[in-house]
Amino acid sequence: MTLAKLFALIQYPLPHHALSRLVGRLADCRVPWIKDLAIRAFIRRFGVDMNEARQPNPSAYASFNDFFTRPLKEGTRPLGEDLVSPADGTLSRFGAIEARRLIQAKGHEFTVSELLGGDDDTAFRFHGGSFATVYLSPRDYHRVHMPLAGTLREMTYVPGRLFSVNAATTRHVPRLFARNERLVCHFDTEHGPMALVLVGAMIVAGIETVWAGQITPLPRSGVQRIRFDTPVHLEKGEEMGRFKLGSTVVMAFAEPVDFVPGERERKVQMGENLGGLSKPAQALSSEKPESEGQV
Known part of the structure; x- marks a missing residue:
């Protein structure tokens, strides 16, 4: 062993x-x-x-x-074009969402629905899209920023365990990101729906957002969904949240991303270009095709 x-x-x-x-x-x-x-x-x-x-x-x-959760000096993280990294860290996995699944590590996958807290209808919107995962180590800058401009539509708190999210645990704990406590933030963007999932981890004292303050830990159990009637719009590169100790951000996009070529497990900085979304998204049908089953 x-x-x-x-x-x-x-x-x-x-x-x-x-x-x-x-x-x-x-x-x-x-x-x-x-x-x-x-x-x-x-x-x-x-x-x-x-x-x-x-x-x-x-x-x-x-x-x-x-x-x-210290802020950085102005100009320390210039913004690249198109889709940018939401945080400093390691770009551990990225690619297409195939068969409604995301890759966690070699031999380990989980479904979009599991990641989003069991919301099959919302998960369907990401079928055929792309995902990327950024792991924030203890030494990294721990504020999370917008990879694209977007308007907050819904926030979902999903209770769970708090396994460590480092590379060793990710390789050996199945469905890790779908098991840990997490905060799912749904945004509408010019490229369609985008979900930013802030995953909790062992000794992470809390997850905060700029619109609601500290969210985790919550005293009540069960999945909790909060919709926003008053729009919360954030520009690309604007801060959206932060971790109190290291963790992971999983991004899901409804449209395919043409990722910048490169190896997995490479270091990235907040604002660094990750890839491009070539055109604004087309409207998605609200009905699933008959051939599709559960997400």
Whole structure:
């Protein structure tokens, strides 16, 4: 048995949520010597480049969480053309959504419907589209931005486990991104529907959005859907949310994306061009063809 598989297996019996909430409370500690010690140790351990931060002085942050979600200096992440990366991280997987499935890792797939919280009708809209997954490591910038301009249509909270989302766990825990707690944000764009899925992970203290503040953890169980009658429009590159500790963003597009050629598992930065969507999307039929089954 490999160390990677062992690491994945020992996570199953762990109290994911209790550990994550405990870490969240510690990360929000505002005792100066405690938070300064934690921040400086983290910078040394992960080689964080504070020269990019709007506030480069580690002691100036009120808590570890404030440091972790720090903003960058203006102009640090210029926007590329067409579809851009929503975050700094590793572009782990990307490609076409085939047979209504997304690839997690070699030998592991999950359906669009599972990812979106069991919404078959919405999942059908992404049939024939594309997806991309960006993993944010602890050292990365942890604000999430819009890969395309869009108008928020619905937000869905999906409860679940909190497995780690690093490469080792992704290779050994089936349907990982469809099992973990996550926030699904549905946008209308000029290229059709776009879903940004912010996936929670072990010791991630919370997920925030710019329109509703901190969303996770929620005290109630069950899938919760919130529709927005008042439009929330965000331009490409505008911040839409953030993670309190590292996690993953899964993007799903209704239209095919012509991705920039390159290897998987490569580092990307927020604003970096990922590919192009050549033309505005055509209106999708609201009815499924008779040959289609459940998504």
